[in-house]
Every structure is written in structure tokens, then in C-alpha cells.
Amino acid sequence: MRYRPDIDGLRTVAVVPVVLFHTGLAFPGGFVGVDVFFVISGFLITSLLLSELDEGKFSVAKFYERRARRLFPALFAMLAVTGAGATVFMTSFDLESFAKSSVATTVFAANIWFYSQQGYFTEAAELSPLLHTWSLGVEEQYYIFFPLILYGLMRWSSARVTLLLTALMSCASLAAAVYMLNVSAKAAFYLPQYRAWELLTGSLLAMGFWQKWSILQEMPARAAHLQGLAGLAAIVIPTLIYSAATPFPGLAALAPCLGAAALIASGGSGRTFSARFLSLPLMTFIGKLSYSLYLWHWPVVVYAFYRYGSLSTSTGILCLFISFVLAYLSYRFVETPVRSRKRFSERKVFLGSAAGMACFILAGLTLWKLDGLPSRMDPNLLAMSDSENFMHDRRDCHFMTAERAHAGDICVRGRDAETPGFVLVGDSHADAISPAIFGAAEDLGIAGYQFTDAGFAPLLGVRELGERDKGTMDAFVEFLDERPEINTVIIQNYWLHIVTGATYRHQGDVWLDAEYDGSLTDYNPKAVKRGLERLASRFPDRRFILLDDVPSGSDLHVREQLRHMKLDRTETLGLKSEINLEQRMIYEDLLKSLAEDVPNISYRPIYEDLCDDEVCHLFDGDVLLFRDGDHLSWKGALRLKPSAHELLSVLYPNSQSPRL
Structure with missing residues (x-):
């Protein structure tokens, strides 16, 4: 795939509202940025898979190696620093809860864990430094199953059948999400079967590019301009008018997801107004930091809540600044070096990933088993907390x-x-x-x-x-x-x-x-x-x-x-x-x-x-x-x-x- 700077800019459109929403500075519906990320991930991953399948070069091992190289280094760094902070600052009951969520995050099940524990818009969320990793859980579960499904479909059926079945899976997931929103809003929010349609929206778009649909290849310039602007509006407007009271995801998530798909579809030439805006140096720079920024900002916000009990505007601005600094350091000194295949071979990536997972699972289970190290607290006060x-x-x-x-x-x-x-x-x-x-x-x-x-x-x-x-x-x-x-x-x-x-x-x-x-x-x-x-x-x-x-x-x-x-x-x-x-x-x-x-x-x-x-x-x-x-x-x-x-x-x- 050729590099598309507008997609990095789209990552900025996704991550900035999330961060500003969590710091209490702007965008009451900023949480929809995660849905934009899902569409981007579905598009990019499916594009790479289709390219490799078309050339007969698909390898499950190589696919997971690339995912580990991309996701684990920054995640492990964040887990280590956040865990050290939790051990020093948190009370025993909060540390025990952190330890459990750390284990769940390491084994790609954070979304399932938080579904069993709490809602996203609750007071308890402000005390959970790893709550944001629920979205990584959804993506990681998609990475585990979708490549194998796509490989099987491509091998045993035609491209049209693959596209049709993928579309049916996406529609079924959306219908299930709409239904579940009235049965269990937590399930609709956290569980992968109700979020899969968002990733599959990106996958369907990638299939359209792969099959060179004329609607994507020969779009008139004016139509491309209008589509890009409409897509941008479909993302920005929900960030401004949605709130915690909005029934979400379900149909409310359609606007940002379709908006992201419209921007990707119209920006292939790089000549539309929206593509040029998204390709500005500042937009692409923040977009490249987006993964690390997403990882680091929420623990910073949680520890600010933990320290002060609430976020003032000045504290929110400070959290924003610290998050950007940590994101840059993480991108520059953790993410970028590990992407070098000369410095880190495939074998080193697999061994490092396995060792890192083992360490965090062991540390989490130990803190869990030790009840969050209650010896650090006054026994009488500790008894009173139960x-x-x-x-x-x-x-x-x-x-x-x-x-x-x-x-x-x-x-x-x-x-x-x-x-x-x-x-x-x-x-x-x-x-x-x-x-x-x-x-x-x-x-x-x-x-x-x-x-x-x-x-x-x-x-x-x-x-x-x-x-x-x-x-x-x-x-x-x-x-x-x-x-x-x-x-x-x-x-x-x-x-x-x-x-x-x-x-x-x-x-x-x-x-x-x-x-x-x-x-x-x-x-x-x-x-x-x-x-x-x-x-x-x-x-x-x-x-x-x-x-x-x-x-x-x-x-x-x-x-x-x-x-x-x-x-x-x-x-x-x-x-x-x-x-x-x-x-x-x-x-x-x-x-x-x-x-x-x-x-x-x-x-x-x-x-x-x-x-x-x-x-x-x-x-x-x-x-x-x-x-x-x-x-x-x-x-x-x-x-x-x-x-x-x-x-x-x-x-x-x-x-x-x-x-x-």
C-alpha cells in the first residue's frame, strides 16, 4: 500500500476529540473517535490482507508479528509505568482492581473484563487507569478471527461471495447492536460482536478498492469534494452534539463510521479539500502519535482524578500537555525503534512479546493474589473500607x-x-x-x-x-x-x-x-x-x-x-x-x-x-x-x-x- 497522509490526519480527527472529552475540555461526544479508529483499522488491515492473499504471500505468523510489533511496545511501556504508579499511589482495593484489569488487558480481553465490572460513563471509570484498553480488546479480537475468516472465504469462494458474506456479517452485527442497546447497553458498548460492524465497514471499503469499483476509481472531482466534506461533518457534528445520555453505539455510531469511510473513499487522490486538510503537517504529525497518545492520556487523567478528586480546566490542560509529551517520547523511543526490522527481527519480536505478556500476567496475578498489598495501609482504615x-x-x-x-x-x-x-x-x-x-x-x-x-x-x-x-x-x-x-x-x-x-x-x-x-x-x-x-x-x-x-x-x-x-x-x-x-x-x-x-x-x-x-x-x-x-x-x-x-x-x- 502507498502511504496516505490523509489517513494519518483522520487519526488526528479521531484521537483529539477523545482526549479532549476525557480531559473535560471540549467535545461532549468525543468518545465517537474510537469508532473512527475502528473503521480505519478495518480498512488498513483488510487492505494488507487482500494484497497478500492476492499475491499468495499471506502468512498468519507474519500477520501476528506485524500486529505485535505495532501494538505491544507502547502498550507494555504504558502498562509498566501505570503499574508502578498504581503500586505507589493507589489504595489496596484500587490496586487489586488495577491488577485484574492489567491481566485482562494483556490477554486481549480488557473489553470483556470491563463489561463484567462497570459502565464507561461511571464514577468508577475515573479510577480505572486501563479502562481505555477496552477498544484494544475489540481490535485484538478482530485481528485474531477476521484474517482467518477472510483467508477461508478467499480460498473456498469467489471475491463476490466474500464481499457479500462480509456485508451480511456487518449488517447482522449492526442489527444485533441496535437490539442489544435496548437489552444491555453495556454489552452493546463493550462486546466485539456488537462492534464488529464498525471494523467491517472499513473492511468492505478496502474490498471495494481492491476490486477497483468505478464509484471509488472514477469519482467526479466535485462529488469527491462534497463527499469528503460530508464525511468530515458526519464525524465532527456528533462530537459536538452527542453526550453520555446519547444511546450508543447502535444507530448513533453510523454517522461517525460512515463519515470515516466517506473520507477514506474520497481522499484516495489526495486532491479533495478534506484530504488536503487532513494531510497538513500538523494533522499527520498528531496522527502518527495517535496510538501512543490514546494509550497514555487516560492513565494521566485517572491519576489526576485520583490526586485531586475532579478535573479543573487548568488541570485538564496540564493533563493534555503531559499526555502529548508522553505520546511523543513513546512514539520516538518505543514505537519507532521496534518497527525497524534490522534492529528487531521477527524472532526477537515474538520472544519479546511472549516475555512481556508473561511478566505482566505474573505481576498482575501476584498483586491480585496479595489483595493489592494491604500491608501498606492502616488495618483499621482498611477494615472500614469493606x-x-x-x-x-x-x-x-x-x-x-x-x-x-x-x-x-x-x-x-x-x-x-x-x-x-x-x-x-x-x-x-x-x-x-x-x-x-x-x-x-x-x-x-x-x-x-x-x-x-x-x-x-x-x-x-x-x-x-x-x-x-x-x-x-x-x-x-x-x-x-x-x-x-x-x-x-x-x-x-x-x-x-x-x-x-x-x-x-x-x-x-x-x-x-x-x-x-x-x-x-x-x-x-x-x-x-x-x-x-x-x-x-x-x-x-x-x-x-x-x-x-x-x-x-x-x-x-x-x-x-x-x-x-x-x-x-x-x-x-x-x-x-x-x-x-x-x-x-x-x-x-x-x-x-x-x-x-x-x-x-x-x-x-x-x-x-x-x-x-x-x-x-x-x-x-x-x-x-x-x-x-x-x-x-x-x-x-x-x-x-x-x-x-x-x-x-x-x-x-x-x-x-x-x-x-
């Missing part, structure tokens, strides 16, 4: 499923042998407050059911985009239908999360109402309002009590405070009260309006005592109130027992006198 130590002893009542509900496996808590008259329903926040609710119920001589599950919100006719319908809502409706003795439904949820789709550890989550009108504004608040109205209307003879919610933020997370302590940062052990007030303002008016508009809905705040005028405290004396940034510890929940007692006393005035 949330399991601060959960109540009735966790068996949580994690309600449709199957459990249908089987009648629903906990009754409070006074034994009493007929349950109420139900506490909601997500993990409801489970966390349950010691206070049911402790007060026991004192008053009453009992209730607990119907809670992780992330469950009793919003009738509402679903979370990208999450599979577990049938839990239908099971809850059936549960109420079958138990007329339940006269009160107490609802507790992470309201800030549902109303905004964003918290300190979430971003971009969307709840859609069955009557969704396509509006891109206020869809979450509308879904909450309609879902609760619909539920109250479905059971007009029941009373629904909406509780307020716990203050939340990383400053209420013990592990975050331990990170601060390890880095000798003096912090207030708690969340500023003004932040809690801002959080309440986001959801409280909605809950109050529901209580005013719907006769059988009431709103009752019970969490206000957790904060004074200055701080929502992490500790009350020596008692840890929060087990993490938005869940009460069981002792913290008991601090709210008087408020719960007052609530139930109003609901059940004929209950026996309290025994506090």
Missing part, C-alpha cells in the same frame, strides 16, 4: 426478582406474627434504610413486607433504556393485587439518579415512559411523574408514601476518604450541606407536586437530620454513617429510627406505644 462490614444482617430480603415474588419468597419484617400492613419498596437505598423502618415497626407492634432490588423503581409503564425488562414491576403489581391487607406502600429510591440520570457515580442513564413523546428534554422527570401517577391510579384504595433520599457523593464514601488520606490531603469527613440542598432541589419539588396533585400520594422527608448547617457527616462520633457514597450503614440507618417511628406512628395511630 462495605460488607457495615451492611445489615437481613440482606437476604434484598435482590427481589420476579421469580422470588411469584414464589412468595418475600420477607416480612417488624413484629413477628403480625399481619403485614405495609410494604417498603424500592432500590438499594430502600434496603439501606430498612433497619430504621422495620425497627420502628417492631417497636410499634406492626409488620411489613420488604420488596427491594438493585436499581428497582416502582414506576408503572416506565423502563430504563438499555436494561432488560426483568418483570419485577409486573410482579410487584401482582403482589399488591394478591394482598389487599396492604394499605400503605412506602417508596424509597435514588431519586437524584432517576430524575437526572446522573450522579457522582452515574452518567447518562435514561428512563422512558410508555407514553414517551420523543422529546429530548425532561424525559426522566416526566417518566417518574407518570410512572408514580399510574401506579397510584392503579391502586386508588392504597396510600403511597414517597420518602426523600439520602445525601450522596464521593465525599461520603469511606474509600474516597482513604484515598485522600493516603495522598495526605486534608478533607472534611463529609459532604457539604449546600451540595445536599442542591440535590434535594432537583427531585423534591417533583415529589411534593405529586403529593399535591394525587390524592393517595404523600411526601415525607426523613433524612434531613443527617446534615447540619455545614456538613452531612460521614461519622457520628465513632459511628460510620455511610457504607459508601450513597448508602447508609446499618448503624447510620438506625440513627433515623426516630424519624421512621414518627412516620409509622402517623400512619398507624392505633399501634401500641413505642418501646424505644
